[in-house]
Amino acid sequence: MQYCVRLLFHPVTTQCGHTFCQECIKESLEYGPKCPSCGKTLNDSNEKKRNFTVVLNDLSRIYLEAQYMEREELHAKKVQMWRRIGIDQSVEVPILVGTMAMLQGRVRLTLSHPCQRVMVRRSFEWGSRMFGMCLPNEEKGFTDHGTIVEIQATESFPGGKLVVQAIPKQRFRVVSRGVMDGCPVAKVEWLEDAKIDDYGAILHLKWRNSVSHLMLKRWVAALPLVEKACIESALGPMPACESHLLLSPNGPPWLWWAMAAVPLPSQEKTKNSTITKCS
Numbered sequence: 001m002q003y004c005v006r007l008l009f010h011p012v013t014t015q016c017g018h019t020f021c022q023e024c025i026k027e028s029l030e031y032g033p034k035c036p037s038c039g040k041t042l043n044d045s046n047e048k049k050r051n052f053t054v055v056l057n058d059l060s061r062i063y064l065e066a067q068y069m070e071r072e073e074l075h076a077k078k079v080q081m082w083r084r085i086g087i088d089q090s091v092e093v094p095i096l097v098g099t100m101a102m103l104q105g106r107v108r109l110t111l112s113h114p115c116q117r118v119m120v121r122r123s124f125e126w127g128s129r130m131f132g133m134c135l136p137n138e139e140k141g142f143t144d145h146g147t148i149v150e151i152q153a154t155e156s157f158p159g160g161k162l163v164v165q166a167i168p169k170q171r172f173r174v175v176s177r178g179v180m181d182g183c184p185v186a187k188v189e190w191l192e193d194a195k196i197d198d199y200g201a202i203l204h205l206k207w208r209n210s211v212s213h214l215m216l217k218r219w220v221a222a223l224p225l226v227e228k229a230c231i232e233s234a235l236g237p238m239p240a241c242e243s244h245l246l247l248s249p250n251g252p253p254w255l256w257w258a259m260a261a262v263p264l265p266s267q268e269k270t271k272n273s274t275i276t277k278c279s
Helices: 022-031 044-049 054-063 065-083 114-125 199-221 225-235 253-261 266-273
Strands: 011-013 019-021 093-097 107-111 130-134 145-157 161-180 183-191
Touching: 011 022, 011 054, 019 022, 022 114, 054 065, 093 114, 107 114, 114 130, 114 145, 114 161, 114 183, 130 161, 130 183, 145 183, 145 266, 199 253, 225 253, 253 266
Parallel strands: 093 130
Antiparallel strands: 011 019, 093 183, 107 161, 130 145, 145 161, 161 183
């Protein structure tokens, strides 16, 4: 990990006496608890909480006004971008590659890669608390479809482990791919179910909804108690069959609960999650 080698912005002085930008030292510590300058081992939990040096920051603001204002503007633009992630489709979304998230239930992730931890921290501290999740793809890096999730809580553990709890928010289709600060990003467009206006089609959909929910209910009832308890612990209880939610942008919650609970291959679940109209 290399620091930016630009004018110090919100400078932080470590316990070994070296000074870095606040964001630079936070990012560096994700790659290892050592000073980037002298290599001395640092207490990363203390260093990440350290406030920036007000005197040095004010001197830079006064005597290097133009350069400081440029850094301040650059930082403000970056923060503003992170605040629009998952809200503004023109902003690239950071992508966590590895698993997929269904719209119903919760997501619990254990992250150990420094780049992923940096992404989550910035999203949590600066931004909308949202990022995208996709399955890996050998040719493209990650699949063409995924889910936006919103961080609810994070907890750090020894050994560089970061546990993230999040809830799925929105399906998306990848429009273009890129890399930002070493992490994959993508321009995306939201996926929503097609609107149905035909009254006969709506009645038929309600019937199929009721029958399918009954089949799922029977499948859950036939599961061994231990397996059923594991599913409900991870996803919560099976949602009720609520026909008024059939025409919502993402369909009934029970369907996404079933997608997460039923033991189908991940690629097949991804394929099903991209369907936006009945056939």
